[in-house]
Amino acid sequence: ANSIWELTALTTLYLHSVTLRCDENADKYVGFFSKCANLKNLTLKSCNTKGFKGLSICLPLLSNLTLVDVDGSVKVFNIVAPQLKNLTIEGHYCLQLPANDYFSLEKAYISIFRPKDAHQVLCLLQQLHNVKFLTLNLEIVECLSSSVELMTNQPSPFANLKSLNIYPIREQVPGHGVKMSAEVKGYLLDSSSGATFTMVTREDIKAMKDTKFAQELITELWELLEQEKARTETIMAKMHEQGRPQFSECIGRDIDMCWKYTSARINKGKEKVSDICYMLQNIKGSLKELPASNQATIQPSFSTLCAEVDTVTNKITECIKMDCDENQRRINVCLHELATTLLPSS
Known part of the structure; x- marks a missing residue:
């Protein structure tokens, strides 16, 4: 795709293995979906991006957003979706989201296969502070547990959290992996004392x-x-x-x-x-x-x-x-x- 789609009646869009390309304004956000004003469900799976660094998803009615293995030139996603309830992000590396308050966010499923930058991971989680049901993969927790100094004296941002689930996506890691630190657990749960906590280990x-x-x-x-x-x-x-x-x-x-x-x-x-x-x-x-x-x-x-x-x-x-x-x-x-x-x- 190399243009902005004008599909005003469209409510659901599922793109799989599609290349999104833009040869102009490469340093700015590109909004391929800006004229799909009624879009409520958007899925990008195994899509490749070329020629631009930021993808803008500004949709007033968007309720469900799924980003799975979106690779290529895009490093930052500008998501403006006041009605967003369900967010799924899966990939090998951590995506960057500019500061936005997702007031309607209920469920977030975040799975990063190889998180390397704990600061980026922390920034991503902070954007999800209104979420009620949060699922993270164990590798994210291990990444944060290796840099607990980033969470020192920082309160937990998840004041509305009702459920936290953690599970591994890699069955084996070099050595014995990193245990979930008390600092990370506190950062995720301290502001939601009534939240249920479920953690599945690799041994499980x-x-x-x-x-x-x-x-x-x-x-x-x-x-x-x-x-x-x-x-x-x-x-x-x-x-x-x-x-x-x-x-x-x-x-x-x-x-x-x-x-x-x-x-x-x-x-x-x-x-x-x-x-x-x-x-x-x-x-x-x-x-x-x-x-x-x-x-x-x-x-x-x-x-x-x-x-x-x-x-x-x-x-x-x-x-x-x-x-x-x-x-x-x-x-x-x-x-x-x-x-x-x-x-x-x-």
């Missing part, structure tokens, strides 16, 4: 993922057990209907063939039992990596699973025993026939 995220993985393994093993249970029950039902396992006549007359047939069934059963036990061991290993509270949540289902493994493996073993018994019976028949061939006929 890892525990949730590990728990989900363990549950998936349990589900996978349950499915295998159901298949094996149905298979063995079908085999055993046929055995009981026929009185004994059915070998073909050619196998029944040949001892070697009897052993080959039975050995194949034994090996197949052994492989099934080994697979089941291996999966159960993996699940147990996964559970050991979980925090005690997560282990306690999964333990009942794991105990039930172990009991079912015992039942199914016993059925597999029982099928093998029945095959072995029939094999021995066939061998006995063959031996009896061999012994009687030399007896004189009466």
